[in-house]
Amino acid sequence: xxxxxxxxxxxxxxxxxxxxxxxxxxxxxxxxxxxxxxxxxxxxxxxxxxxxxxxxxxxxxxxxxxxxxxxxxxxxxxxxxxxxxxxxxxxxxxxxxxxxxxxxxxxxxxxxxxxxxxxxxxxxxxxxxxxxxxxxxxxxxxxxxxxxxxxxxxxxxxxxxxxxxxxxxxxxxxxxxxxxxxxxxxxxxxxxxxxxxxxxxxxxxxxxxxxxxxxxxxxxxxxxxxxxxxxxxxxxxxxxxxxxxxxxxxxxxxxxxxxxxxxxxxxxxxxxxxxxxxxxxxxxxxxxxxxxxxxxxxxxxxxxxxxxxxxxxxxxxxxxxxxxxxxxxxxxxxxxxxxxxxxxxxxxxxxxxxxxxxxxxxxxxxxxxxxxxxxxxxxxxxxxxxxxxxxxxxxxxxxxxxxxxxxxxxxxxxxxxxxxxxxxxxxxxxxxxxxxxxxx
Numbered sequence: 001x002x003x004x005x006x007x008x009x010x011x012x013x014x015x016x017x018x019x020x021x022x023x024x025x026x027x028x029x030x031x032x033x034x035x036x037x038x039x040x041x042x043x044x045x046x047x048x049x050x051x052x053x054x055x056x057x058x059x060x061x062x063x064x065x066x067x068x069x070x071x072x073x074x075x076x077x078x079x080x081x082x083x084x085x086x087x088x089x090x091x092x093x094x095x096x097x098x099x100x101x102x103x104x105x106x107x108x109x110x111x112x113x114x115x116x117x118x119x120x121x122x123x124x125x126x127x128x129x130x131x132x133x134x135x136x137x138x139x140x141x142x143x144x145x146x147x148x149x150x151x152x153x154x155x156x157x158x159x160x161x162x163x164x165x166x167x168x169x170x171x172x173x174x175x176x177x178x179x180x181x182x183x184x185x186x187x188x189x190x191x192x193x194x195x196x197x198x199x200x201x202x203x204x205x206x207x208x209x210x211x212x213x214x215x216x217x218x219x220x221x222x223x224x225x226x227x228x229x230x231x232x233x234x235x236x237x238x239x240x241x242x243x244x245x246x247x248x249x250x251x252x253x254x255x256x257x258x259x260x261x262x263x264x265x266x267x268x269x270x271x272x273x274x275x276x277x278x279x280x281x282x283x284x285x286x287x288x289x290x291x292x293x294x295x296x297x298x299x300x301x302x303x304x305x306x307x308x309x310x311x312x313x314x315x316x317x318x319x320x321x322x323x324x325x326x327x328x329x330x331x332x333x334x335x336x337x338x339x340x341x342x343x344x345x346x347x348x349x350x351x352x353x354x355x356x357x358x359x360x361x362x363x364x365x366x367x368x369x370x371x372x373x374x375x376x377x378x379x380x381x382x383x384x385x386x387x388x389x390x391x392x393x394x395x396x397x398x399x400x401x402x403x404x405x406x407x408x409x410x411x412x413x414x415x416x417x418x419x420x421x422x423x424x425x426x427x428x429x430x431x432x433x434x435x436x437x438x439x440x
Contacts, residue, residue, distance in 0.1 A: 024194045026084045029092055029124070030074050032187050036096070037067050039179065040103060043114075047107075054156040056106050063102050070095060090125075090133040094140060097121050101144040109152020110145065113172030118145055120180055127188060127195075229273050236266050290434065293322035293361065297354055300332055304339050311343055311350065318355035323433040325361070331407075331432070334400045338365040338423055341397065345369030347420065360409065360426045361433070368420040372413060380413045400425075407431045 041064055048055045074092065078084075097118070104112050118141040125137035240263045249255045291299075294317060301315050335352075342350045347367035355362045372380070380397065400423075401411045409427040416422060 023078060023084045024190075026074065026089060026092065027078055028187055028190050028194075029089070030071055030078070032124075032183060033067060033071050033074075033096065035183065035186070037064055037071070040064050040067075056153065060103060060106050063099055063106075067096075067099055086128075086130050086133055089128050090136065093121055093125055093129070093137055097137065097140055097144060101148065104148055105152050107153070108155040109148040111152070111155070113170075113176050115145060115148065116173070116176050116180060120183055123184055124187065127192075229269070233266055233270050233273065237263065237270070240266060289327040290324055291327045292324050293317075293354065293356075296325060296327050296332075297335075297352065297363070300335050301352060304336060308339075308343060312348070313339070313350045313352060315352045316354065318353075320356045322354075322356060322361075323429060325432045325434070328407075328432070330403050331427070334403045334425070335363060335365070337397070337400050338425075342367035342369055342421070345371075345421065356429070359430075360428050363425045363427070364422055366416070366420065366422045368416075368418075371415040371419055371421045377413060377415070380411075397423075 041061075044055060044057060044060050044064070047053045048057050100117055100121070104110075104115055107114075109115075122134075122138055122141055125134045129137065240259055243249055244256065244259045244263070249259060297315055297317075301313055305311070305313055339350060339352070342365055345367065347369035349368060351364075351366040353364040353366060355364075380401070397413075404411050404425050404427065407427055408431050409425060411426075412424045414422050414424075
């Protein structure tokens with residue numbers, strides 16, 4: 001891995017082109033309506049002027065104009081909306097059914113072979129709508145088709161076409177079936193992809209809910225264990241304090257040194273327990289600490305170096321102005337977990353890279369260890385996915401991902417070109433920075 005990689009290359013904001021399936025489907029309906037309008041205009045003009053079959057061209061063009069107006073309004077709404085309901089899709093399809101009925105009424109009614117276009121509306125409804133809306137489209141289409149068998153304006157055939165209505169019907173049926181096949185392929189395939197994308201999105205939401213439930217259970221377990229450990233640790237601290245002043249021990253410098261080491265270990269255990277309680281939202285008697293980014297990161301690095309002597313850890317700050325932040329212990333523990341994972345993955349050095357952009361504070365941990373397998377990258381952030389191959393491992397990254405997600409940020413992982421791994425945390429400034437310093 002290139003340790004001199006420019007830090008600016010690590011902070012490109014990710015794109016999230018997330019649109020609801022309903023909005024995409026309405027957009028496809030708009031596109032389909034443009035095709036239908038073009039087909040109607042070509043057919044009306046060709047029949048009236050080329051085939052010399054007199055149609056009430058003014059009202060038929062007016063109906064096509066209404067479809068154009070509706071499409072313009074729909075397009076304008078799509079630019080301002082992020083989702084579209086089933087009711088709106090139903091009304092859009094119902095509008096198309098009624099316009100088709102008006103055009104057929106003026107051009108032969110049920111004798112017009114293009115009456116089969118009702119099936120397109122029914123097929124689209126079956127794909128897009130819920131059960132009752134689908135049957136609503138079926139009912140309205142069947143009712144309109146039945147009325148067109150009784151009430152319609154007959155076609156005005158004269159000259160060479162007079163008496164050849166059936167022949168025209170056969171040709172028109174072939175054209176209509178070809179149009180239906182093309183329209184269904186053009187529409188159903190994108191709609192199917194939209195629905196598959198929606199199902200995948202819902203599956204991710206269910207997975208996220210399951211993971212959050214898992215975190216709640218772990219938090220309760222950790223909090224309970226921390227409470228239980230607090231009492232014996234306090235007792236041990238008192239006993240060691242008494243030992244340190246006992247004559248039997250004060251006369252032996254080696255015993256005093258061992259007692260002091262035990263006191264330091266007990267104090268470290270108490271700090272860990274306190275950190276667990278802080279992370280679970282308990283024992284927050286003091287106000288949250290406010291600091292600046294360099295001091296916060298250097299404090300984490302100093303504490304980690306003290307616990308892991310001999311492991312090189314370099315902090316590299318990008319050339320930015322950093323805001324003052326709230327030093328949340330949860331973030332401190334998340335970064336500590338990443339550093340511990342890098343050490344356990346066999347790294348001989350670790351880089352802690354810090355940068356920012358207009359909306360987020362970015363923290364990356366880069367190492368030259370074994371990196372991630374393809375399977376690990378695919379399942380990154382899921383519980384019990386570990387490259388260490390040991391029972392019960394794999395929770396560190398899972399907790400980091402979910403802690404950052406709770407703060408409104410994101411975590412991504414990748415392998416370096418020369419080996420090793422890089423994990424990037426993006427923390428929104430609106431969450432971690434002081435409010436008066438997040439304004440542009």
